[in-house]
Amino acid sequence: MRMKTTKVLNMVIAQSGGPSMVINQSLVGAVLAARGSRKIGRILGARHGIQGILDGDYIDLRKPTAAKLEAIAATPSSALGSVRKKPTADDCRRIFEAFKKRSVGYFFYIGGNDSADAARIVAEEAEKEGYPLVCYHIPKTIDNDLRSCDHTPGYGSAARFVASAIKGDDLDNRALGGVKIDVIMGRDAGFLTAAAALARQNKNDGPHLIYLPERPFELAQFTEDVKAVVAKLGRCVVAVSEGIRSADGTPVAAQFANGERDSHGNLQLSGTGALGDALAKYLKANAGISRVRADTFGYLQRSFPGIASKSDATEARKAGAAAVKAALAGKVTKGTIGIQRKKGKTYAVTFETMPIASAAKETRSVPDNFIAANGHDVTKAFIAYAAPLVGTLPHCEIF
Numbered sequence: 001m002r003m004k005t006t007k008v009l010n011m012v013i014a015q016s017g018g019p020s021m022v023i024n025q026s027l028v029g030a031v032l033a034a035r036g037s038r039k040i041g042r043i044l045g046a047r048h049g050i051q052g053i054l055d056g057d058y059i060d061l062r063k064p065t066a067a068k069l070e071a072i073a074a075t076p077s078s079a080l081g082s083v084r085k086k087p088t089a090d091d092c093r094r095i096f097e098a099f100k101k102r103s104v105g106y107f108f109y110i111g112g113n114d115s116a117d118a119a120r121i122v123a124e125e126a127e128k129e130g131y132p133l134v135c136y137h138i139p140k141t142i143d144n145d146l147r148s149c150d151h152t153p154g155y156g157s158a159a160r161f162v163a164s165a166i167k168g169d170d171l172d173n174r175a176l177g178g179v180k181i182d183v184i185m186g187r188d189a190g191f192l193t194a195a196a197a198l199a200r201q202n203k204n205d206g207p208h209l210i211y212l213p214e215r216p217f218e219l220a221q222f223t224e225d226v227k228a229v230v231a232k233l234g235r236c237v238v239a240v241s242e243g244i245r246s247a248d249g250t251p252v253a254a255q256f257a258n259g260e261r262d263s264h265g266n267l268q269l270s271g272t273g274a275l276g277d278a279l280a281k282y283l284k285a286n287a288g289i290s291r292v293r294a295d296t297f298g299y300l301q302r303s304f305p306g307i308a309s310k311s312d313a314t315e316a317r318k319a320g321a322a323a324v325k326a327a328l329a330g331k332v333t334k335g336t337i338g339i340q341r342k343k344g345k346t347y348a349v350t351f352e353t354m355p356i357a358s359a360a361k362e363t364r365s366v367p368d369n370f371i372a373a374n375g376h377d378v379t380k381a382f383i384a385y386a387a388p389l390v391g392t393l394p395h396c397e398i399f
């Protein structure tokens with residue numbers, strides 16, 4: 001449905017889902033683009049996503065100075081606050097009433113696939129009521145699992161954190177030996193865990209084993225894999241996705257988690273060290289290795305200051321601006337911004353306007369050509385894919 005009015009309308013923007021190191025770049029990119037348009041009146045930032053709209057809790061985003069906005073853009077996490085809430089039909093009706101009351105004609109929602117789906121629901125309910133609303137999803141997820149993008153804002157920076165942390169853990173492991181297990185975010189897609197491979201610089205650098213949810217995980221084989229590395233190197237660094245699954249598809253962590261789920265039905269896997277502790281305990285009991293340690297990176301991967309990838313920050317900013325530009329053009333009124341990689345040896349991307357459904361609901365997994373045949377490593381193709389998203393890592397010298 002096209003906007004047929006030339007009346008100046010107001011804008012609402014919100015952030016949803018897990019925070020990231022560059023989500024505020026998208027926010028500021030959108031706000032600055034909106035400030036430059038005569039079609040947009042007030043620019044309202046809803047606190048805590050859709051919940052803020054329902055509660056009438058807004059920030060006037062025309063008030064902050066340019067310097068303030070730039071400082072916000074460079075700050076990790078969601079400056080407006082976030083939420084994990086899937087709107088019900090009743091919520092949507094309340095949102096429409098709130099938008100009508102404030103003459104809102106543009107709604108931008110920054111987030112992952114669940115956020116895209118929430119924006120889709122709002123847009124479709126608006127159409128049912130004949131309310132002229134342009135809804136745009138602005139991509140964000142450190143999981144890198146949106147089908148609409150080659151890669152998503154937030155992933156490159158989180159991947160940079162993972163690779164840097166693994167690099168540091170490997171140096172620690174070189175000094176003291178034994179086995180170190182690092183559990184990394186990734187419920188269904190192993191892109192973030194795979195990024196641990198970027199830590200390798202010198203011969204025999206870890207991680208020596210990488211386990212993704214895209215391949216079945218069996219404790220017995222895991223034990224044999226670790227024993228083989230220890231026999232060869234005298235030590236072993238392991239990167240494990242929190243979403244690893246047994247052959248029947250059951251998440252290994254499920255038996256150790258508390259069963260808590262969010263409003264979208266997702267089982268809580270992060271925020272607990274249960275999986276790492278369980279794997280370490282199993283190795284001690286079955287591999288004959290006395291020194292086994294485990295860490296769960298958990299939420300540290302999302303909002304760690306001072307480590308954001310430069311390309312990630314730049315692309316996040318441009319994605320926000322692209323969404324506002326596309327919304328004002330009016331050709332697609334229920335859209336998302338797809339980031340696509342250009343062909344060629346030099347890394348470059350384009351920002352494409354796509355139907356919002358292409359980012360909603362279903363997610364993607366790490367493709368087969370990125371996963372090594374042995375099932376516990378990545379390929380050169382993945383390294384080539386991920387390296388420009390992360391950037392150059394610190395050099396660490398060894399004897």
